Amino acid sequence: MSQYRVLDAAGVSDWLAADARLRVLLGGAPSGWRVRDVADGNLNSVFLVDGPGGGVCVKQALPYVRVAGESWPLDVDRARYEAAYFARVAPFVGGLAPEIFRFDPELRAIAMEKLEPHIILRKGLIAGDRYARVASEVAEYVAQTSVHTSDLAAPFETRAKDLALFSGNVALQRISVDLIFLDPFAVSERNKILPALEPWAERLRDDLDLKAAVAGFRIAYLTKAQSLLHGDLHSGSIMVTPDQTKVIDGEFAWVGPSGFDVGNFIAHLVMAWFAKPFHGGDARDIAACREALEADIIEFWRRFRARFLEIAARATASGEALPASHFQGTAGSARLGELLTTHVDDILRDAVGFLALKMIRRIVGFAQVADFLVIADETAQATAKARALGFARSLLLEPQVYRQPGDLLTALKRFDVAGLTPGDRV
Numbered sequence: 001m002s003q004y005r006v007l008d009a010a011g012v013s014d015w016l017a018a019d020a021r022l023r024v025l026l027g028g029a030p031s032g033w034r035v036r037d038v039a040d041g042n043l044n045s046v047f048l049v050d051g052p053g054g055g056v057c058v059k060q061a062l063p064y065v066r067v068a069g070e071s072w073p074l075d076v077d078r079a080r081y082e083a084a085y086f087a088r089v090a091p092f093v094g095g096l097a098p099e100i101f102r103f104d105p106e107l108r109a110i111a112m113e114k115l116e117p118h119i120i121l122r123k124g125l126i127a128g129d130r131y132a133r134v135a136s137e138v139a140e141y142v143a144q145t146s147v148h149t150s151d152l153a154a155p156f157e158t159r160a161k162d163l164a165l166f167s168g169n170v171a172l173q174r175i176s177v178d179l180i181f182l183d184p185f186a187v188s189e190r191n192k193i194l195p196a197l198e199p200w201a202e203r204l205r206d207d208l209d210l211k212a213a214v215a216g217f218r219i220a221y222l223t224k225a226q227s228l229l230h231g232d233l234h235s236g237s238i239m240v241t242p243d244q245t246k247v248i249d250g251e252f253a254w255v256g257p258s259g260f261d262v263g264n265f266i267a268h269l270v271m272a273w274f275a276k277p278f279h280g281g282d283a284r285d286i287a288a289c290r291e292a293l294e295a296d297i298i299e300f301w302r303r304f305r306a307r308f309l310e311i312a313a314r315a316t317a318s319g320e321a322l323p324a325s326h327f328q329g330t331a332g333s334a335r336l337g338e339l340l341t342t343h344v345d346d347i348l349r350d351a352v353g354f355l356a357l358k359m360i361r362r363i364v365g366f367a368q369v370a371d372f373l374v375i376a377d378e379t380a381q382a383t384a385k386a387r388a389l390g391f392a393r394s395l396l397l398e399p400q401v402y403r404q405p406g407d408l409l410t411a412l413k414r415f416d417v418a419g420l421t422p423g424d425r426v
Contacts, residue, residue, distance in 0.1 A: 003106035004063075004076060009035040012047045012058050015109065019102055022111055027053020040120075042067045042367050043074065043251070048114055055114035056101060061251070067367065075171035078251040079108035084165060085253035088228060092144040096137055097247050115246055118239035122370060125235060125272045126279065128289050135296035137245035138238065138265055139303035142230075143311055146258040146347070149228035152322060152340075153315035162228055163255050172252045176231065180361045181218040185211055190366040196382035196420055200389050201364055203422040213396040217353045224257040226347075233261045234358070235268040236369070259350030262304060266351065266408075267358035268369070269293050269300070273412060274388040275371040278380045294409050301348070301405035308344045313337070352402045356395035359388055382420060390426065391415040 007015060016022045017030040026033055028051050039046040043066050047058045061079035065072040083103035090097065098113040124131060147153050149162060183190055185204050193201045204210065230237070231252030239246045273293045277286050316324045316336065327336035362369045363385045375381040391411055395402055402408060418426045 004108060006062060007045070007047075007058070007060050007107065007109065009037060009047065012049060015104070015107065016049060016056065016058070016111065019111070022056060022101060025054050025056065025101070026051030039066060043078075048116070050114075055116065057098070057112050057114045058109060059112065060107065060109040074175075076108040078169065078172050079103070079110055080105060081166060081169040081172070081253050082249070082251040083110055085228065085230070085250035088149065088162070089145050092148045093141050093247070096141045096245060097250075115239045115248070118241050118244070118246060120236055121238040121240050122235035122268070122272075124240060125289075125293075126275075126371060126374060128276075128279075128281065128285060130289075130292050131240045131242060131245070133243065134238065134240055134245050135299040136303045138233075138247070139300045140307055141245075141247050142233070142258075142261050142265070143304050143307035145230070146227045146261070147308060147311040147315055149255075150226055150258065151320050152312050152343075153319045155318065156320045159320075163225060166228065166253055166255050169252070169254055172231070173254055176252060176254075177218070177221070179365050179367070180357050181214060181221065184360045184365045185214060188365075191364055192366065192368055193364050194378060194382045194385070196379065197364065197385060197389075199421050199423075200386060203393075204360065204364065210393060210396055213353070213399075214357065217350070217357055220257050220350060221260065221354075222256075224350075225255045226258045227255070229254050229256045229258070230261050231256075233264045234369075235265075235272065235371075257347075257350050257354070259347045259352075260354045262347065263351035263354030263356075264358050266297055266300060267355045267362075268371075269297050270355070270391065270408070270412065271359060271362060271369055271388055272371050274391070274416070275375065275384050278375045278377075278384050294412070297408060298405045301408075305344055305348065308347070309337075309340055312340050312344075349399065349403075352395050352399055352408075356392040359392040363389055363392075386420045387415050387418045390418045390422070390424075393422075 012035055013030050013033055016026065026049065032051065034050045036048045038048050043062065045060045045062055045066065049056050049058060061076040063073060063076050064070045065074050083100060086097055086100050098115060100110060100112050102111040121131065121134060151159060187205070230247065230250055231254045232249060233247065237247065237249040239248055273290055276289050316322050322336060322339055327333060363372070372381055372385055375384060394411060414426050418424050
């Protein structure tokens with residue numbers, strides 16, 4: 001790391017100018033390029049650079065957590081895993097991810113496609129905007145990556161390379177394990193708990209049935225190496241326009257249970273649903289926004305399941321898990337279909353648990369979501385969060401109830417009238 005340094009605006013311009021391809025892409029002289037610092041995430045520095053010929057985005061891993069400062073050091077090598085992740089999935093996801101132009105292993109900096117006029121999906125949802133394509137396109141992205149980086153489609157030699165590479169991403173995985181699976185269920189200085197939610201925090205720490213369920217999903221996360229995960233697939237890691245969806249921020253990449261990415265995306269739609277009535281505005285607009293979120297939950301689940309089965313049925317010729325040569329003829333094809341259906345339904349069962357854990361982590365843990373934080377009135381914010389916590393707890397304690405996406409919607413309505421404390425009946 002001897003050549004590493006944190007880039008400022010001038011340093012970004014110099015770095016881009018040293019690359020012939022990027023110099024041509026931007027056009028003109030570097031002195032005329034416009035460099036903007038647009039970082040608003042938790043970890044990295046991000047710059048948008050515009051020249052007369054075009055624009056690029058530059059992302060650099062900082063040696064600490066950006067929102068916490070130098071008191072929380074963090075391995076800059078996470079940029080290497082992000083670049084490797086997008087290179088690995090690019091053949092399958094196409095235009096659903098940004099094009100990567102350059103990765104600098106010394107500076108841990110990535111130059112990639114500039115996404116404009118795209119906005120972060122979460123910001124659009126808070127504003128009440130509707131993105132009709134996002135659920136189906138994110139489902140397509142997750143289905144493609146879940147199949148093609150799994151034993152269903154990839155030779156075991158390729159899978160071994162994935163495991164060897166991404167198992168080194170331990171700094172980011174320590175964050176995931178701590179913030180998702182450990183901190184919310186213990187006393188931790190990183191937790192952020194509203195006073196009105198202290199009874200909930202106590203219940204999360206003391207409920208043995210709940211913690212046993214959490215342990216099961218923690219074990220699955222650490223041991224169920226099904227496919228290459230994005231690892232942080234939420235509404236803040238997706239950029240959108242009405243006509244296009246792009247998945248960004250792959251630095252949490254990890255080989256793990258395929259249901260993790262599925263559950264993470266749904267969790268943020270659910271939190272947006274619980275928060276929406278407290279954002280203000282016309283009651284009819286609020287109802288329309290929530291109906292759109294409900295439709296997105298249904299569409300994402302169903303589209304992921306259908307596309308997973310379609311892609312997997314075609315991909316088994318190259319994979320090791322269910323080789324097509326073992327399932328010849330009409331009967332063999334039918335049995336293969338049954339096995340794939342069992343597999344994808346197992347992924348969706350896992351997704352329900354990870355959905356719950358991602359919600360709990362974002363409500364009482366570190367790095368909470370703007371969907372709730374923009375609610376200025378503390379009692380209103382606590383009420384929205386308490387309802388979401390009740391929903392999440394039910395997913396963990398009653399998983400048999402949640403087999404179809406419609407089951408999630410039924411529960412949303414049930415917990416939408418819950419009170420502030422864990423003991424409130426719904």
